[in-house]
């Protein structure tokens with residue numbers, strides 16, 4: 001018999017099962033708290049999201065002792081990046097010149113990362129997750145948030161009893177609700193959070209192609225070319241992912257001019273792509289990423305927190321969004337764990353998350369703003385960009401800038417209770433079923 005349950009009681013309700021939401025759920029479940037995660041999508045399959053992780057991600061996973069586990073899943077290690085101007089190399093950066101130890105980027109698809117985190121979290125019966133469940137409103141107890149109203153469609157429901165099925169309207173009651181629902185956060189709107197910074201000047205247009213025979217798979221490439229600037233990243237399965245840097249709104253103009261003129265410009269810049277574009281007849285293989293940067297003024301309200309992209313969205317420059325969001329999740333876990341232990345979940349306690357993360361988030365946002373000036377193609381700056389970049393690469397403190405962007409100087413200051421025991425590689429999930 002199936003009971004339609006309408007109320008769930010939880011210590012923490014997490015809205016959104018992205019990298020930050022799932023990591024937070026896993027870490028808090030490890031401490032024995034009752035966790036309910038709500039995810040609007042039926043699964044983890046998403047196109048082009050957070051697939052490149054910098055050495056700072058590898059460092060974070062190592063700190064939590066999850067690195068062997070994460071790396072037991074399909075991934076590619078990328079130890080260096082090279083920048084070209086009109087096809088001539090002008091800069092090469094080897095990550096091992098910045099730090100010792102975990103000196104590489106790891107390319108791992110976001111579905112793989114999320115399924116890996118969920119697989120670990122499932123070991124804790126106090127961790128619960130409902131897919132296909134969209135949060136619609138906040139439960140208010142005066143000024144305090146006491147959970148959320150959500151709507152559940154039939155879908156995968158993790159760690160609930162066999163006779164518990166949640167379909168339709170749901171009330172999830174929680175002492176703390178955490179909005180980890182991404183760059184277009186519903187919780188931000190429902191909680192009436194104010195946005196301090198909103199910036200959008202550039203976009204990236206993504207497509208993938210089969211790796212040409214002599215392509216070096218272990219290197220990120222950035223090309224300043226005549227028509228556009230390009231980022232080339234190795235992708236799993238023998239493919240290369242390419243991002244073309246555009247100014248905000250430029251894609252609409254490109255579409256008006258038609259695919260043939262666009263193809264001709266790309267091939268002029270990259271003759272190696274001629275074969276790939278022979279059969280491309282429309283724009284359907286391109287995916288546009290709006291390079292938005294945002295910062296919410298105060299991340300905490302009574303009973304309610306905003307973290308990850310929902311609180312501090314960064315642009316794709318440097319590919320640090322996921323790691324930054326996950327770093328905030330780790331600090332949130334530390335703050336909430338201590339808050340529950342001391343029975344103090346006051347607004348002052350919740351505010352500690354932002355005060356402990358503000359400096360790193362702002363540092364990355366400021367570095368990205370500077371980087372964008374060099375790497376994008378605003379008409380006036382376009383001609384100057386490679387020259388300025390070339391000069392910048394020769395400056396004595398440039399390595400410090402890369403180091404700040406790609407690596408963390410010190411481990412995050414968190415309780416030892418969050419460190420996992422040494423991993424059994426047999427934990428590896430063989431198939432992504434979600």
Ligand SMILES: Cc1cc2nc3c(=O)[nH]c(=O)nc-3n(C[C@H](O)[C@H](O)[C@H](O)COP(=O)(O)OP(=O)(O)OC[C@H]3O[C@@H](n4cnc5c(N)ncnc54)[C@H](O)[C@@H]3O)c2cc1C
Pocket residue numbers: 015016017018019020021038039040041047048049050051052053133134135136180181182183185186289307308309310316319320321322323325
């Ligand atoms: C195209 C693209 C490429 C990117 N490439 C990189 C990269 O190479 N490297 C990198 O580090 N970062 C990259 N990023 C950024 C990175 O994906 C994000 O920084 C990261 O995913 C943020 O994690 P998050 O958990 O805060 O939010 P998200 O990953 O956005 O997760 C939010 C989750 O909340 C769910 N949700 C939203 N609203 C609701 C609701 N009302 N109810 C229930 N669930 C809800 C969403 O479905 C989603 O699963 C990229 C982003 C994009 C868009």
